[in-house]
C-alpha cells in the first residue's frame with residue numbers, strides 16, 4: 001500500500017504521542033503530553049503507511065511573521081528515506097500560505113535542517129515568547145537543542 005501525507009485527525013493523536021515518546025524516551029526530542037497534541041492537532045501533518053502513522057510534524061505559529069517546526073519525527077524503521085524532508089516541506093508550504101516569513105526549529109539534529117536550508121541562529125535572536133515554553137521544560141536551563149531559522 002502507498003504512502004499518504006495528510007493533515008492529522010483527532011484519531012491520530014495516540015499514534016503521534018507514541019512516535020514522539022519513542023524519541024523523547026531516548027532524550028532525542030522533547031516529550032509532548034497527549035493534551036498538548038490534541039490542542040495542537042490542527043498544526044500537525046502525518047505520513048500514513050499501511051494505515052500506520054510513520055511520521056509527524058507540527059507547525060506552530062509563534063508571532064506575526066514567525067512559526068516553529070515542532071515534534072518532527074519519523075519512525076526509525078523508515079528513517080533516511082526522505083519522509084522527514086517531505087513533512088518539513090509540507091509544513092513550509094502551509095507556513096507560506098499562512099503568511100509566515102520566518103520558520104525556526106530547536107533540534108538535536110541540525111544537519112537535517114541545514115540540508116533543508118535552515119541556518120543556525122541564537123536563542124536570543126528569537127522572540128522572548130519562546131522562553132515561556134523553555135522555562136517550563138524539564139531540560140531548562142541546560143538545554144542542548146540548537147536553534148535554526150529559515151526565511152521563507
Ligand SMILES: CC(C)(COP(=O)(O)OP(=O)(O)OC[C@H]1O[C@@H](n2cnc3c(N)ncnc32)[C@H](O)[C@@H]1OP(=O)(O)O)[C@@H](O)C(=O)NCCC(=O)NCCS
Nearest residue numbers: 023029071072073074079080081082083084085107111112
Ligand atoms: C530528524 C528526522 C525527522 C529525519 O527524518 P528522515 O525521514 O530520516 O529524514 P530524511 O530522510 O528526509 O533525511 C534528509 C537528510 O537529513 C539528514 N539527517 C536525517 N536524519 C539524520 C540523523 N539522524 N543524523 C544526522 N543527519 C540526519 C541527512 O543529511 C539526510 O540525508 P541523507 O540520508 O541523504 O544523508 C528523524 O531522524 C527523526 O525522527 N529524528 C528524531 C526526532 C528529531 O530529532 N526530530 C527533529 C527535532 S523537532
